[in-house]
Amino acid sequence: MNRSQSEKLWQEALGVLVGGVNSPVRAFRAAGGHPFFVRRGFGPYLEDVDGNRYVDFVLSWGPLAAGHAHPAVLDAVREAIGAGLSYGCPCEAEIRLAQKIRAYFPFAERVRFVSSGTEAVMSAIRLARAATGRNEIIKMDGCYHGHADSLLISAGSGVATLALQDSPGVPADLARLTHTVPYNDADAVSRLLEERGPKIACVIVEPVAGNMGFVLPEPGYLAALRDLTARHGALLIFDEVMTGFRVALGGASTLFGITPDLITLGKVIGGGMPVGAYAGPAALMDQVAPAGPVYQAGTLSGNPVAMAAGLATLETLEKPGVFEQAARRMAELMRGLQERARAAGIAFSAASLGTMGGFFFRGEAPRTMAEAKTSNQSAWRAFFNALLENGVYFAPSPFEACFISTAHGETEQVTVFNAAETAFERAKNFEKTS
């Protein structure tokens, strides 16, 4: 593939943007090589500045559930932009998106919009600490909840991709307030709560993990977290920034029938525009300013253009049969990759739930970050780059999930499976001869 224009832009980017990017995982550090620069996105495709086209399974790391530049989303954004970009005053669109979220998450009586998933999580943590009068939190090794100081401990996503330990700049006194335990290990949470229960404000978890690669909760795991936190007076926070409107129309909390105390949302609810949210019962959320004393604010929170993009995206997803069709395609995609890996004799495990999924170059699906790290990353790298050369773009890190949109169809599936034949052959060269 000719990527000469991207290379030129990459050199320019390195001269002015930190690491050439505005978010570390975009830098292709795990994949090798350099990122391509995008000219445009349309439907299931990205087109780079050299005119190469890629079937996109990253979809801006999840938000574009309706694909790139969906007509209904663009129309809604154009209409909103015609009335201005931001008011800093209440507008109806904020109410409408909040009401739609509450329709899918009935326990979320009150919603507060912010401008990123990180902001949603840091605000929910502050609320949990205020509401319980406790300071310590429990998170799972390999879960990523954005880059707020208290959560950059044993985090997944870009932190794992760059093999960073806990980030410098997080004060030891603050890091000490965050305890990490393996994902899918309720006993470890139980022991920690037995030992430190009266000090634990909350347990925060990705109810389906998407930042150590795609890792499903084991049966009973989430219910155990619900029971344990309730027994010890700690809040349970489901970080559904990635799983919201991905694992289901709604989220993992509605799919698994488990009611956390707070949820955080982002990505899909903004449809590609900067939106995050935290939500929960009025009794909790009304402790946030101006209803209560817990302060949190944001210049562009509830931005009317972002609200319009989010609303139009959810309205597209909820049309009869649309989400289910996309979920079926995701399942077919993962099944097809699994079959081709097996035919090539490669240790590979793929899984999906709703319109998100993932795969590992290891025979068994991992249950924890430690197990995810044992996957064959050389084989993954060869597979990723061979797919990219054949016009298929998955996340440039083995510790990320993949996503499908309502715009992905039969044509794109054929493209992927054709590319996968070559890619698995390339990966086979790195199979560990166990």
Ligand code: KE4
């Ligand atoms: P943002 O601040 O990036 O909007 O959201 C942080 C966040 C919170 N919670 C979960 C479960 C998340 O997955 C994320 C962000 N996800 C990453 C991708 N794994 C964003 C991509 C990036 O960091 O560039």
